Amino acid sequence: MKLHLRGTHRLAVSLVLAAAALVVPAAPGIAQDGRITLTSKAPFAKVAEALEKAIADQHMGLVCHANAQRGAAARGVKLGGNQVFMVFRNDFAVRIISAAREAGFEAPIRLYLHENSDGTATLEYIKPSAIFRPYAQPEVGKVAAELDPIFEKIVAQALAVR
Numbered sequence: 419m420k421l422h423l424r425g426t427h428r429l430a431v432s433l434v435l436a437a438a439a440l441v442v443p444a445a446p447g448i449a450q451d452g453r454i455t456l457t458s459k460a461p462f463a464k465v466a467e468a469l470e471k472a473i474a475d476q477h478m479g480l481v482c483h484a485n486a487q488r489g490a491a492a493r494g495v496k497l498g499g500n501q502v503f504m505v506f507r508n509d510f511a512v513r514i515i516s517a518a519r520e521a522g523f524e525a526p527i528r529l530y531l532h533e534n535s536d537g538t539a540t541l542e543y544i545k546p547s548a549i550f551r552p553y554a555q556p557e558v559g560k561v562a563a564e565l566d567p568i569f570e571k572i573v574a575q576a577l578a579v580r
Contacts, residue, residue: 452548457540460579462499462533465541469503469531472575476568478505481526487533499533505572510561514550517557524549527569541573 458465473480482504490497506526515522527549530542546565550558 450544450548452545452551453542454545454573455540455542456573456577457534458538458577458579460539460577461537462531462539464579465539465576466499466501466531468579469529469541469572469576472572473503473505475575476572478507478568478572479526480504481506499531499539501531503529503531505529505569510565513561514558517555517561518553521550521553521555521558527565529569529573541577543569543573545569 460468470480470483480503482502484502484504486500486502487497504526505528511522511525514525527546528543532540532542534540546569547559547562550562553559
């Protein structure tokens with residue numbers, strides 16, 4: 419099938435194709451604004467346990483805990499440590515949703531913990547201030563600014579374990 423376009427139609431199709439070529443999703447693992455990546459000196463299992471304790475010590479809620487290694491083991495597959503901790507607290511959620519309902523999509527904040535080849539762990543997360551930056555409502559920014567140091571303390575406590 420041959421398509422014959424003239425004048426403005428050809429220009430419109432060319433512009434659409436050019437725009438589509440510019441919209442290329444970032445590859446996974448590419449650094450993004452606000453992403454923090456830190457490596458432990460302690461074994462993965464100790465860091466995972468310390469992370470749960472740090473979340474509780476900072477009075478945050480562990481909303482969900484996805485454990486890929488446990489899921490893989492249930493299928494008879496061996497997988498190194500790989501867990502996602504989804505963390506938030508209701509009072510922060512209420513404030514954010516009251517200020518900008520659409521910002522509720524961003525919670526809970528994810529902490530990604532994975533095991534390195536030497537048995538240590540890498541912990542990654544995106545700072546709440548970076549996650550909530552697209553929302554212009556001042557209260558959302560205020561909550562995000564309160565959350566940043568809480569997550570810094572959680573991560574520091576978990577990685578301090580030996």
